[in-house]
Amino acid sequence: MPRNSTRKPRRFRQLLLLVVLGFLLVNAVAFFHAWRFTHFTTEPGAHTDNPEQLTPLQKVDILLTGIKNPKPRNQTTPSFPYRTVYLNSLNGRLEAWYSAVPHPRGTVALFHGYTSCKSKLLTEAAYFRGLGYSVLLTDFAGNGGSAGNVCTIGHHEAADVAAVTRWLQRRPGAVVLYGNSMGAEAILRAESELGVRPTANLVECPYGSMLQTASNRFLSMHVPPFPLANLLVFWGGVQNNFWAFDLDATRFATNISTPTLLLWGEADQRVTRLETDAIFANLRGPKQRQNFPHSGHEPYWRKNKQLWEETVAGFLTIL
Template identity: 75%
Template sequence: MKPIYKRLALLLGLLLVAVNTVAFLHAWRFTHFSAEATARTGRPEQLTLPQKLWVLLTGVTIPKPRNHAAPGFPYATVHLPSPNGRLEAWYGPVPHPRGTVALFHGYTSSKSKLLTEANYFRRLGYAVLLTDFAGNGGSQGSACTVGHHEAADVATVVRWLQRRPGPVIVYANSMGAVATLRAEAELGVRPAANILECPYGSMLQTAQSRFRSMRVPPFPLANLLVFWGGLQHGFWASDLDATRYAARITTPTLLLWGAADPRVTRSETDAIYAALRGPKWRQDFPRSGHEPYWWKHNVLWKQTVAQWCDELPPASSYLYR
């Protein structure tokens, strides 16, 4: 082999090692929260060019999400054993409940971010259970798989609630919505109904959207990020696909989406909605991004949720399981 070809082969090899090293580091830091009280890396759209370059080289810094507020309603702290570690949840009963709503947060969030939604469900007559996914808030661990392992947490919570009378409704957003879809499609969970906000289409699609938000071509880093992230946590991350899960679900599902969402596209949402096999309803929220929809559309969000709940069977039709 000529010297020039040897040098080119060496440079190519070094480039492949460098790219995979960066992707491995990104995947690790994206799915492992820091126990230290460090500053979190800002949203991609808010970073300056030097900051984006630094993040591209080193990955994001994410401290473990914490609960910065407590319920203003009477509640009890509940601990549930999940395959991912002990989960911390807040249970808020109501007199003569219509059922119970299990609330699940999104990526890098915690149960305290769902207190407004929980308060509204209580006003509608439902008991509520807000849970920190493993690695978040008061739950054990510091790792996150963006919906895959979290499906087992959803299964743990729903099955615990189903040992009590009344229907169980799942309210989940983003990562929590994907975890719910997987729990129902692959772990056999059967709640009475779902209310799902902005689930992403697949792990690859959500990784690609993050690179696009930094104005960086997603290939090949997004693909390598998904590969190494799954390998680090013992699963094939390319199979984490909400659209595929939806095609196996007959649970009545209300799908909510913000029309200005930079993280989850319309095409992803269209595909998930089309795939759902059971009774379904969709509501889009104009000008809303990847955020709680009651921020900009409080009345519409409340009306949509209340109407969906009113169309479900009464609590008396559900027995102990």
Template identity: 60%
Template structure:
């Protein structure tokens, strides 16, 4: 009888512990995928925290205010609105200084970021002769909402932007394509290049694999392999065991946001991508492993190129290797 009672109490203890872990995971998943309307800065990256602050982060969740835009770029931009299933998106449209353009590069930022973080990259694409369109993905910057799904629903933003670009051009008889905007008609080749960083890169892959868009080319910086591995990488960066909390975070994050988060898999999407793609990665990236990067590159089904930046983490590559970053992008687009 005493042994049966002990087993019953042990079972109740295990159930209580499992319930507590799910409650904590639910809370963390909500904080991770929902921005608050409070001022201030996002919690520092886990790898930047000391042991005490890591414990506090595990207990309280991340501080996640909605990302805001910084100053507009030094070159002239036109603010446009793009209709997306996630709500209206704000974007900046800019044309190159030269009249004739090579096409348009649409730029998509990473997690807890905004379009103003990509003005340097956009400026270089303008220098190469492209129109540029910098997009605040849903929940970020001046776009609608306070939610992020780290690439899943953001794929709808990518698709909406792509269709907006295609609808904003026309082909008169005899003609090159023309860009139609508030500033008038500007000749363009009609090419659409998609440039994405981290979350933005994964959103591009899903938009092509599952939503059927067909851009001219992709430039992808540090896309993660799959959501589950990304969660484990986060725990690894804090030197905390991932199991089972990482899996619970992924599960509840998907439930809260209406999708199967374990299926958010860039490696799988890559096998359906026939678009010419340049894949860029930093060898010291704590959030995206070499194994993930190699799997994505191996699975890409179309023409592809890859370049690794030595000893660079999850950060803009042009800051450490400006000449190399420019050389890689210029050579790829020149093909």
């Protein structure tokens, strides 16, 4: 028998083995990254910087080892009067700060973003109080003073939004939901899929879909998103018992008739204009939109304080 006839099957088996090993390795890396993204640790230390702030060597290190994700902690407390309350959610016990004002126009419930906590929203809360609203700032499950260490980037957190909203709706007055990034995503899912019906929404930079936001993170590090972004979303959902490809604010918006103000920063590298355009176009109720020049994925009052305050106040006056 010619030697070539025996070499071809052997080379095919070797190639097949390499393909299988490569497939297993890529999935193992994605599985590990997904776990680090969705499970906070109790180890001390700083959270990994945003992708835009990393050096090329640091980006390689993150791709190989994953991000550092210690559980966010509240480092400050409100300067205005407040009391700590505990609410029950499907995700466990939530810690919240409640601050009432005399003769309130209603209550604004504030929800933070990924790797954050309620103390990061004290500036916004103080402004809402100045407009005549009581405020309730809540740590999502897994964050700050709330129970657990799991974060699903908006999916399970929607149940926390529902618990907070229903607690407030047992009291008199309008209930306005305010959230940024993950908090905004959780608000939109809570209304679309969990039957939450607030008086109004103020949502800052919700991402279009979980797959899109994962892809954007890879693109911000100048790494091709496929197939790692797809595998990251797949394993993140499997690990936390939900189908993460359905975490999609563009679709959620089609079921939302609540008056909604959508805010977006024009320098945002993590949530694109196309995502924001699609969400806004799909909202079914009364809606307004405001873009903020020079602002990235950050609080808009930092670089556009007057515009942010005027936009928020103007929207609330029509309720």
